[in-house]
Amino acid sequence: MPKITYITPIGTEHCFDADSRSSAMQTAVQHRIPGIDGDCGGVADCGNCHVWVDQNWLERIGPARAGIEAEMLALTDGSTPFSRLACQIELADEHEGLVLRMPTDQH
Ligand code: FES
Known part of the structure; x- marks a missing residue:
C-alpha cells in the first residue's frame, strides 16, 4: 500500500495509504479529496482529475500517455x-x- 499525498490549491495536504490496484483518481474519490470527482469514471473523458506530478516523481510516473490522456490535458x-x-x-x-x-x- 503506497502512501500518496494530494496537495490542494490552498496547500492542504491529504495523505493516504492507497490500494496498489487502484488509480490515483479512485483513491482520491474514495477519500473524498475535494476537487477530484472522477466524473467520467476514469476513462480520461472529463479532465477533472487533473493533477501535477511532483517534479521528483515525473520520471518514475512518466508523462501523460499519447492519445486520449494527452488530448484531454491539451483541453485542460x-x-x-x-x-x-x-x-x-x-x-x-x-x-x-x-x-x-x-x-x-x-x-
Ligand atoms: S476521471 Fe480522469 S478524466 Fe475523468
Missing part, C-alpha cells in the same frame, strides 16, 4: 509538462511517497 486549463490525469496513474507499491498537486480549477 493549467496543463503543464507535469500534468497527468489521476485516473490514468495506476498505483503500485513502488509509488510510496508520491506527491500530486491539484490545480485551482477542475473542468
Whole structure:
C-alpha cells in the first residue's frame, strides 16, 4: 500500500495509504479529496482529475500517455509538462511517497 499525498490549491495536504490496484483518481474519490470527482469514471473523458506530478516523481510516473490522456490535458486549463490525469496513474507499491498537486480549477 503506497502512501500518496494530494496537495490542494490552498496547500492542504491529504495523505493516504492507497490500494496498489487502484488509480490515483479512485483513491482520491474514495477519500473524498475535494476537487477530484472522477466524473467520467476514469476513462480520461472529463479532465477533472487533473493533477501535477511532483517534479521528483515525473520520471518514475512518466508523462501523460499519447492519445486520449494527452488530448484531454491539451483541453485542460493549467496543463503543464507535469500534468497527468489521476485516473490514468495506476498505483503500485513502488509509488510510496508520491506527491500530486491539484490545480485551482477542475473542468
Ligand atoms: S476521471 Fe475523468 S478524466 Fe480522469
